[in-house]
Amino acid sequence: EDQVTQSPEALRLQEGESSSLNCSYTVSGLRGLFWYRQDPGKGPEFLFTLYSAGEEKEKERLKATLTKKESFLHITAPKPEDSATYLCAVLTSGGSYIPTFGRGTSLIVHP
Amino acid sequence: GAGVSQSPSNKVTEKGKDVELRCDPISGHTALYWYRQSLGQGLEFLIYFQGNSAPDKSGLPSDRFSAERTGGSVSTLTIQRTQQEDSAVYLCASSLVNRGGNQPQHFGDGTRLSIL
Known part of the structure; x- marks a missing residue:
């Protein structure tokens, strides 16, 4: 059974304190790994897609990396507006178009 | 361009009533998904x-x-004889479908359903 585990469940940072969120997966084969950001009262907002180990994507203070078993979302010098829940999801090679989502990491950045 | 649109944004109804939730996907997206998200849940x-x-x-x-989808576009999720445990946020997402089958989903902001 495909599994996606995100850690930590919650993370509190001071503004400017860099850190990383983890998404580990046990799937039969990876077609794609997706990162989303969800603000309270909103739907998830797409951030990145990663397709193969070694791939990296960057957007502002965020950088996503991928290995064969996990992905990291690195947040450099975060600001309070980066506070949100970050979700990762994977699509596996079994042919299903239904991604498996993790439970998310709730990030709070204090000024 | 326009994103995924859901309506209503909020719906309050009495237990036992039927409700219809609507989703307008991004134009050209052939795949459409419905999800439910309860408070603090995935x-x-x-x-x-x-x-x-x-x-x-x-x-x-x-x-x-x-649920049904017509014209390859708009979708409606119907809940009959609603129960209190149906209270949740109902999210719709759409995506392109390519040969690799690995396109991201794009979500609407959901319908917050409350059953009294």
């Missing part, structure tokens, strides 16, 4: 459409839940 998959057909409806929690 995303619960309900149903997936490819065009107007639903090859995967395995997540529908009971026969009170049904």
